[in-house]
Amino acid sequence: EPEVTQxxxxxxxxxxxxxxxxxxxxxxxxxxxxxxxxxxxxxxxLVSFYNNExxxxxxxxxxxxxxxxxxxxxxxxxIRSTKLEDSAMYFCASSEFGTLAKxxxxxxxxxxxxxx
Amino acid sequence: xxxxxxxxxxxxxxxxxxxxxxxNFSDSVNNLQWFHQNPWGQLINLFYIPSGTKQNGRLSxxxxxxxxxxxxxxxxxxTTDSGVYFCAVELYSGGGADGLTFGKGTxxxxxx
Numbered sequence: 001e002p003e004v005t006q007x008x009x010x011x012x013x014x015x016x017x018x019x020x021x022x023x024x025x026x027x028x029x030x031x032x033x034x035x036x037x038x039x040x041x042x043x044x045x046l047v048s049f050y051n052n053e054x055x056x057x058x059x060x061x062x063x064x065x066x067x068x069x070x071x072x073x074x075x076x077x078x079i080r081s082t083k084l085e086d087s088a089m090y091f092c093a094s095s096e097f098g099t100l101a102k103x104x105x106x107x108x109x110x111x112x113x114x115x116x
Numbered sequence: 117x118x119x120x121x122x123x124x125x126x127x128x129x130x131x132x133x134x135x136x137x138x139x140n141f142s143d144s145v146n147n148l149q150w151f152h153q154n155p156w157g158q159l160i161n162l163f164y165i166p167s168g169t170k171q172n173g174r175l176s177x178x179x180x181x182x183x184x185x186x187x188x189x190x191x192x193x194x195t196t197d198s199g200v201y202f203c204a205v206e207l208y209s210g211g212g213a214d215g216l217t218f219g220k221g222t223x224x225x226x227x228x
Contacts, residue, residue, distance in 0.1 A: 031213040032213075033213070033215060033216075035215070035216075037157075041220075042202070042218045042219065042220045042221060043159070043202065043204070043216075043218040044218070045215025045216060045217065046215075047215075048213035048214065048215055049213070050213045055213040055214075056213060056214050056215060058215065089157055091159060095213070102164070103146065103147050103206060103213075104147075104149065104161070104164045105147075105149065105216060106161060107151070107158075107159040107161070109156075109157070109158050110157055110158065110159075112157070
């Protein structure tokens with residue numbers, strides 16, 4: 001069964017450093033998403049991406065964050081200058097269709113980001 | 117924004133018991149998904165169920181969209197059912213790719 005793949009599974013970084021989290025969505029999917037989950041809390045939406053541009057973003061997704069689809073298979077989330085409060089599990093998701101159709105989102109296994 | 121409330125927040129059961137988890141949401145939705153987060157943190161899709169009833173083995177789900185709630189039923193619980201169960205909804209906004217709004221989850225512990 002096709003799956004969303006995320007790398008690395010765990011990333012440790014120093015405060016102020018830039019990190020790039022990588023995702024390979026399911027191959028025929030057109031819509032891509034990033035979510036985060038702070039330890040012990042609920043999953044929160046960050047951003048959605050379609051046709052090489054941001055479709056929606058939440059208040060969490062400020063200027064420190066950016067997303068990119070650098071080639072035909074990868075989808076990345078960059079945090080420019082990490083803060084302690086960025087420590088969380090980051091999930092990538094993808095869906096075949098958008099809001100107006102059967103929009104089942106499939107999630108990757110997550111990248112646990114630890115900012116020291 | 118849309119509110120998603122899950123109950124109960126915690127549930128401890130013996131192996132073999134049945135359980136019902138509830139999800140209430142505050143607005144009309146285009147998408148509703150149930151997930152199981154296992155002890156390794158993975159989010160496993162259980163159901164896509166914006167309305168109606170579905171069954172998959174020991175699990176079933178019902179969404180009554182007009183009354184804005186969904187129920188997840190787990191029968192004959194096994195220890196591997198332990199974890200956090202999340203309900204997540206997508207508000208209908210007329211297009212694009214909207215994010216899911218998650219509830220806080222129900223933490224289920226199945227004891228042998």
